[in-house]
Amino acid sequence: RKEVEQDPGPFNVPEGATVAFNCTYSNSASQSFFWYRQDCRKEPKLLMSVYSSGNEDGRFTAQLNRASQYISLLIRDSKLSDSATYLCVVTPETHSGGYQKVTFGTGTKLQVIP
Amino acid sequence: DVKVTQSSRYLVKRTGEKVFLECVQDMDHENMFWYRQDPGLGLRLIYFSYDVKMKEKGDIPEGYSVSREKKERFSLILESASTNQTSMYLCASRYREETQYFGPGTRLLVL
Numbered sequence: 001r002k003e004v005e006q007d008p009g010p011f012n013v014p015e016g017a018t019v020a021f022n023c024t025y026s027n028s029a030s031q032s033f034f035w036y037r038q039d040c041r042k043e044p045k046l047l048m049s050v051y052s053s054g055n056e057d058g059r060f061t062a063q064l065n066r067a068s069q070y071i072s073l074l075i076r077d078s079k080l081s082d083s084a085t086y087l088c089v090v091t092p093e094t095h096s097g098g099y100q101k102v103t104f105g106t107g108t109k110l111q112v113i114p
Numbered sequence: 115d116v117k118v119t120q121s122s123r124y125l126v127k128r129t130g131e132k133v134f135l136e137c138v139q140d141m142d143h144e145n146m147f148w149y150r151q152d153p154g155l156g157l158r159l160i161y162f163s164y165d166v167k168m169k170e171k172g173d174i175p176e177g178y179s180v181s182r183e184k185k186e187r188f189s190l191i192l193e194s195a196s197t198n199q200t201s202m203y204l205c206a207s208r209y210r211e212e213t214q215y216f217g218p219g220t221r222l223l224v225l
Contacts, residue, residue: 106155
């Protein structure tokens with residue numbers, strides 16, 4: 001089983017729709033979780049961190065389910081500009097040198113259609 | 115704003131050439147990383163460094179080496195480029211356990 005798994009999509013949704021992505025992780029000791037956004041031919045950029053209590057930033061809501069070992073990203077009222085690939089990021093363990101190994105999912109592609 | 119820059123956006127090299135990819139960050143971050151990104155495989159860690167002159171192998175270090183002589187600069191070296199090293203190379207930096215900031219990437223084509 002991969003450390004971090006995402007449905008690659010693409011998710012094709014109309015403008016204004018609500019869409020949700022999940023990301024499952026295998027290591028129950030995972031500590032920190034993030035969602036990154038990557039536009040075509042650009043670098044990934046942090047979208048939001050995922051806290052145990054869940055967090056919201058405008059139209060975006062991120063949640064963590066430790067019991068089932070997944071994180072989710074909900075996008076409400078989708079805009080054309082939301083079209084991108086969304087990467088989930090998990091820090092599963094602490095390296096012996098104090099570094100926390102970071103694992104990226106392969107991403108879920110979202111295409112918002114006019 | 116954190117700024118991570120990479121020496122080239124696009125690079126074309128021939129098989130067997132030695133290739134240097136440079137990454138510079140301006141925020142005094144201890145941790146720096148080199149990834150490659152390929153379709154369907156996502157981001158894979160090649161090497162990382164958590165201090166000057168310190169380096170650790172990531173998941174796919176074969177065929178690569180790195181150098182970190184100064185805190186702000188982390189170089190990736192392909193000793194003898196091969197066609198299977200054609201990829202998008204992304205550098206990132208991070209302060210301790212906070213989020214990673216990526217450079218714009220270098221698209222390398224090895225012919």
